[in-house]
Amino acid sequence: MQFKHLEVLYFLAFLLIPILVHLFQLQRFVKVPFTNVAFLQKLVLQTRKSSRIKKWLILATRLLLLSALIFAFAQPYFSNHKANEKQHFFLYLDNSLSTNAIGEKGNLLQVATQEIIENSTEKTSYSLLTNNHFYVNKTASELKEILLKTTSTAKKRSLADVFLKITNEHKSINSSTKNIIISDFQNIKKEAIDNAPENTSFVKLIPEQKSNISIDSVFVNDNGSSNFNIHIIVKNQGKAKNDIPIAIYNNNKLLNKQTFNIEENKTTEVTFSVVKTPVFLGKIDVNFNDTYGFDNSFYFTINANEKINVLAIGKSNDFLQRIYTKGEFNFTSSSLQSTNYNSIDKQHLIVLNELENIPETLLNSLKSYTQKGGNLVVIPSKELTLSSYNIFFNKLNVGKLLSQKKDSLKITTINYNHPLLKNVFEKKVANFQYPFVKTSFNATFNNATSIVSFENKQGFIKQINLPNASLYWIAAPLKKDNSNFTNSPLIVPVFYNIGKQSLQLSKLYYTIDKQNTIDIDKQLGKDEVLSIVNYKESFIPLQQTLQNKTRITTKDQPLVAGFYEVQQQNSVLKNIAFNYDKSESYLEFLALSETNNITISTSVKNTLENINNENKIQWLWKWFLSLAIVSLLLEILILKFFKP
Structure with missing residues (x-):
């Protein structure tokens, strides 16, 4: 038993006063003469005993x-916490x-929101964490207003981040806190919840359907004719399905329809042929009622007029x-003597191909x-002048050439993890016909990464990171009398990807809540900015002005799938498309059977009711007041009916 006003109990000391009064109360007796002395003595004794009992009862x-x-x-x-201790709930609502x-009762998010509202109390403060917002120390009425405005979002939050927020919250709020994690636990492993803070309850939201069709990806094949072939990869989770309608649109204009069949837990490819247009705003729709509706539409764009400018100077x-x-x-392509220096600023990639000297103007x-921000490839000449190259490298502050080496070397090592080659090979090649060089150059560079290396572990092709660009160094001349590397399968992916990464052309589509880099083939003025716009919203992305291009980066926005325009004031520079992360479509959830040491509820209502009951205060003052009234009535009855 606990007391709200413990200091009042000090008044119990005043109970000594009536006790002392009773013990030291003096009663004077009057002697009355009477003939029968024995009878009087017996009567006085009985009277004194009855009077004493009555006084003790009173x-x-x-x-x-x-x-x-x-x-x-x-x-x-009675309670498991102090009455004057403010209760606080930390709610994470996925x-x-x-x-x-x-789910069984309807939309999972809406049902969870409603049950939180119905079981909140003004006696408790709340902190609400969602995937896109964080609200601290709110009352029940404030929480209700927030929850009524809460909608689903494409942003995701890991449980590790949720637990970190809880820990930081406990440090800032001096009250008893109960943590409640409400989620469907999609793509969550058991290990993720093992580090949950104390006083944490879990509620799992369970969807009713266990079947889903989603558009996994789209790619385009240009067969050289007047048409594009649009290839659509559709993924099925669940039982086999037949005659599923699928349609393709160009900017909301229906182009074609067909149906397809798909096997249980398999993927299939659907192909459409569409007429080439300079700009194609493609939308794929699958008409099927399944677990998730957001993944039945897919957006992509084709900007056919985008090209990368490459200038080769030399032989x-x-x-x-x-x-x-x-x-x-x-x-x-141009020789050193015929190079138009005014065109350099318009290039995205420049290749210095076996120059003997690099003039000061160049x-x-x-x-x-x-x-x-312009990228550069340097292929040395067998007859180069070391001092000329070293002046150039010194100007760029990247390193220097050391010496020429005339020993024949094989090119044997490939850095499969380098961004240029990361997705080029299906598997690592253990033995292939190694290319060779007869003459090469030893060099030392700062911030360099080897892409392809010689058998002696020295780099043959290196990427040197500059503040705003990349320099690619080829350690040997590539003409056929010195090397057969141009006949090697490596030559195409290396140089092709160097070119492609010199300007990040818009992809068919981008993924929401991922970092995306998009290069716009336009150089902006000092006070000019680009914005990304659609029919509902607009925002200014992070942007950087580089050589003959502007690089924009998106992460936190946008959050809605669809078509967007990159605009400079009111001029449209590029059309881009965003889609939701495909991991949101997976029917993979944390199984309740996996959580041996942690209890996971399936009802938000029951969880909140149980916690409220545990924290409920059972007041006893009414019982003591009733006892006081009963005591008063007993005293009245004793005084009235007890006759000594």
Whole structure:
């Protein structure tokens, strides 16, 4: 038993006063003469005994009355916490897209929201964490207003982040806190909840359906004719399905429809052929009622007029012309003497192909070019002048050439993890026909990463990171009398990907809540900014002005799938498309059977009711007040009916 006003119990000391009064109360007896002395002595003895019993009873009832009143004013209660200790609930409500599924009682997110509202109390403060917002120390009425506005979002939050928020919350709030995690636990492993803070309860939201069809990805094949082939990968989770309708649109204009069949837990490919247009805003729709509806639509864009500008300066470069084709690149080749220096600023990639010397004019132009974000490939000449190259490298502050090496070396090592080659090979090649070089150059560079290496572990192709760009160093001339590398399968992916990464052309689509980098082939003025716009919203992304391009980066926005425009003021520079993360479509959830040491409820209502009952205060002051009244009545009855 606890007391709200413990200090009131000090008044129990005043109970000594009636006790002392009773013990020291003096009663004077009057002697009355009477003939029968023996009878009188017996009568006096009986009277004294009855009177003494009555006084003790009255004393007991008065002490009980006063004690009960004192206890009542002290407000005793039974509870697992102190009455003046404010209760606080930390609620994590998972409002990811997957919680929009239908459960036994309806929409999972809406039902969870309603049950929180119905079981909240003004006697408790609340902190609410969702995937996109955090509200601290709110009343029940404030919490209700927030929950009524809460909708699903494409943003995701890991349980580790939730637990970190709880820990930080406990440090800032001096009250008894109960943590409640409400989620469908999609793509969550058992280990993720093992580090949960104390006083944490889990509620799992369970969707009713266990079957889902989603559009996994889209790719485009240009067969050289007047049409594009649109290939759509559809994923099925659950039983086999037949005659599923699928349609393709261009900017909301229906182009074609068909149906497809798909086996149990398999993927299938659906192909549409569409007429080429300069800009294609493609939308794929699958008409099927399943667990999730957000993944039945898919958006992509085709910007057919985008190309990367590549300039090669130096000797004959037939292999570069074969790699940088007209379909994707604007490739220009010139000798050192005929180079138009005014065109350098318009290039996205420049290849210095076996120059013997680098003139100062070119050196200064290339320094300015790289400072503005232009990428550079340097292929040395067998007859190069070391001092000329070292002046160039010194200007760029990257390193220097050391010496020429005329020993024949094989090219044997591939860095499969390098971004240029990460997705090029299906598996690591253990033995292949190694290319070789007869003459190479030893060099030392700062911030360099080897892409391809010699058998002696020295780098053959290196990427040197500059402040705003990349320099790629080829350690040997590539003409056929010195190396057969141009006949190697490595030549195409290395140089092709160097070109493709020099300008991040818009992809078919981007993924929401991921970091996306998009290059816009336009250089902005000092006070100019780009914005991303659709029919509902607009925002200004992170952007950086580089050589002949502007690089924008998106992460936190947008959060709604669809088409967007990159605009400069009211001028549309590029169309882009965003889709939701495919992991939101997975029917993979934490199984209740896996959580041996942790109890997970399936009802928000029951969990909140149980916690409220545990924290409920059972007040006892009414019982003590009743006891005081009973004591008073007993005293009245004793005084009235007890005759000594």
